[in-house]
Amino acid sequence: MSTVETTSRNLTPSAAAKLRRTAWYRKERFSRLWAMIALGLLLAVVTGEQGNTRDIFFSLESTFTSPRLWICLAITVGVWALREFAGTPIKGSFTKVKSSAKATTSGPVGSLLERFRTDKRLRLGALALLLVLVLVIPSGLARTWQTVLVDQIAIFALLAIGLNVVIGWAGLLDLGFFAFFAVGAYSTAYWTGRLPIEPPVILNNFWVIPVAVVTCLICGVLLGAPTLRLRGDYLAIVTLGFHEIIYLVAKNADGLTGGPQGARLIPDFSIDFAGIEYKWSIKPLPYWYLLVFFIILVIFLFSRLEHSRVGRAWTAIREDEIAAAANGVDTVRFKLMAFAIGASTSGVAGVIFTSKYGYINPEVFPLLQSILILAYVIFGGMGSIPGVLIGTAILVWLPEALKDWVDPSDRYMYLGALLVVMMIYRPQGVWPSRRRQRELRMAEEGMGDADAMSEPAGGKIS
Known part of the structure; x- marks a missing residue:
C-alpha cells in the first residue's frame, strides 16, 4: 500500500475538505x-x-x-x-x-421591440436614420475632428472589416495586414504616374480602385499559398515577415518605389462625365462621403458572404480545421479566399488615403499599424461587423481625446491598459458575434477552446 493511500485513509472528512478547498x-x-x-x-x-x-x-x-x-x-x-x-x-x-x-x-415597449425584431421595414428605417446621422453630423464638427474621421476612423474601419474576414471568420492570425494597405497606396502612385517607372496608361483615381483591389487580391493569394500549413503563432510570424518584406522593398527599391523619398504630387479624385465635373480637394468632408459609400458597400457584400456557403466554410475552418477537412471542406481554397477577400478592402483604403494626402513614403506603413488594426478587431468583437466598427471608432477616438491631457508618447500606454482590462473582464469584445459568445461560454464550462486559433495543428490535445 502506498504512502498516499495510507495518508488519505487516515484523513478525517474535515481534513479532506481542507485539502480540496482553494486558498483565498x-x-x-x-x-x-x-x-x-x-x-x-x-x-x-x-x-x-x-x-x-x-x-x-x-x-x-x-x-x-x-x-x-x-x-x-x-x-x-x-x-x-x-x-x-x-x-x-x-x-x-x-x-x-x-x-x-x-x-x-402587449405593452408599448414590448410590442415595439417585438415589431423591431420581426418587421424588416422597421429595421431598414432604423438603418436609414443611422445613415442620415452619419452623413449629417460630421458637417457640424470642427475641422480637426473631420480630419480624424476621414484619415483614421473611416480608413481604419475599412481595414478592420477586411481583417475581420481573416481573423474573425476564418480564424487565421494575421499580424502583417497593414502591408496590403501599402500595396494599395503604391498601386495608386504607380497608375497615376508618380513612381520612377512609367505605367502603360495613366488612370483616373476611380479606375485605380478596382486595379488596386485586384492587386491586393493577388498579394493575398501569394501570402496565403506558401503558409497554408501554418496555424496560430507560426502563421503570425510569417505574416509579420510579409509586412517587413513589403516595408523593406518600398524603402530600398529606389528605381521601383522611389525609396525613402516616396511618391509626391499624387492627384486627387476627380469626375468629368456627362457634363458633370467635380474635383476633390484637401477638405475632409468629400472624402468622408466617399469612404462612407465604400464602407456601406463592403458591409453589404461581406454580410452576404458571411451567411453564404463560403462563410460557413470559414466558420468550420476556424472552429476545427481537421474536422472541416474530414467533412469535405476544401480548406486550402477557402483559406486562400479568406486572405484574398480580406486584403481587398486595403486596396480601396490605400487609394483613398493616398489620393487625399498626395504623398506617401515607407514610413507611413510601420508595423505598429498592423498591431493596432488587430487590436481594433479584438476590442470590438471578432466576427462582428458592428463590433469592429465600434472598436475602431473608440480606440481611434480615445488617443485624440486624451491629447490635451496626456503626453503623446504615453497615449498608447493607456490604450494598452484599456485593452488589458477589456481582456480580463470582457474578452469577447464590445459587440461580439453570437457565435463568439457561445464559444467563450463553452470554454468557461470546459466544453471547448475559447479560440480555435490556439488549437494545435493536430487537433485538440486531451
Whole structure:
C-alpha cells in the first residue's frame, strides 16, 4: 500500500475538505485583483519619468516616490472593485428590465421591440436614420475632428472589416495586414504616374480602385499559398515577415518605389462625365462621403458572404480545421479566399488615403499599424461587423481625446491598459458575434477552446 493511500485513509472528512478547498488568494476574484495591481504598477512605470545613463534606477525611484503610482493603483483597483462588487447587481438590473420587457409584449415597449425584431421595414428605417446621422453630423464638427474621421476612423474601419474576414471568420492570425494597405497606396502612385517607372496608361483615381483591389487580391493569394500549413503563432510570424518584406522593398527599391523619398504630387479624385465635373480637394468632408459609400458597400457584400456557403466554410475552418477537412471542406481554397477577400478592402483604403494626402513614403506603413488594426478587431468583437466598427471608432477616438491631457508618447500606454482590462473582464469584445459568445461560454464550462486559433495543428490535445 502506498504512502498516499495510507495518508488519505487516515484523513478525517474535515481534513479532506481542507485539502480540496482553494486558498483565498488563488480564487478568480483575487487573481483578477493581482492582475489589476500589476497593471497599475506597470502603467505607473511606463508613463513615469524617463531613465538616464548615469542612474539606471532613476526612473523607478521617481515613479515609486511620486503620486502617479498611487493614482494608477487607485484607478486599476477601483475598476476591479466596481466590476467585482457592482457588476453583478447592475447586470441583474438589466436582466430584470429585459425580462420585464419580454413579459409585457402587449405593452408599448414590448410590442415595439417585438415589431423591431420581426418587421424588416422597421429595421431598414432604423438603418436609414443611422445613415442620415452619419452623413449629417460630421458637417457640424470642427475641422480637426473631420480630419480624424476621414484619415483614421473611416480608413481604419475599412481595414478592420477586411481583417475581420481573416481573423474573425476564418480564424487565421494575421499580424502583417497593414502591408496590403501599402500595396494599395503604391498601386495608386504607380497608375497615376508618380513612381520612377512609367505605367502603360495613366488612370483616373476611380479606375485605380478596382486595379488596386485586384492587386491586393493577388498579394493575398501569394501570402496565403506558401503558409497554408501554418496555424496560430507560426502563421503570425510569417505574416509579420510579409509586412517587413513589403516595408523593406518600398524603402530600398529606389528605381521601383522611389525609396525613402516616396511618391509626391499624387492627384486627387476627380469626375468629368456627362457634363458633370467635380474635383476633390484637401477638405475632409468629400472624402468622408466617399469612404462612407465604400464602407456601406463592403458591409453589404461581406454580410452576404458571411451567411453564404463560403462563410460557413470559414466558420468550420476556424472552429476545427481537421474536422472541416474530414467533412469535405476544401480548406486550402477557402483559406486562400479568406486572405484574398480580406486584403481587398486595403486596396480601396490605400487609394483613398493616398489620393487625399498626395504623398506617401515607407514610413507611413510601420508595423505598429498592423498591431493596432488587430487590436481594433479584438476590442470590438471578432466576427462582428458592428463590433469592429465600434472598436475602431473608440480606440481611434480615445488617443485624440486624451491629447490635451496626456503626453503623446504615453497615449498608447493607456490604450494598452484599456485593452488589458477589456481582456480580463470582457474578452469577447464590445459587440461580439453570437457565435463568439457561445464559444467563450463553452470554454468557461470546459466544453471547448475559447479560440480555435490556439488549437494545435493536430487537433485538440486531451
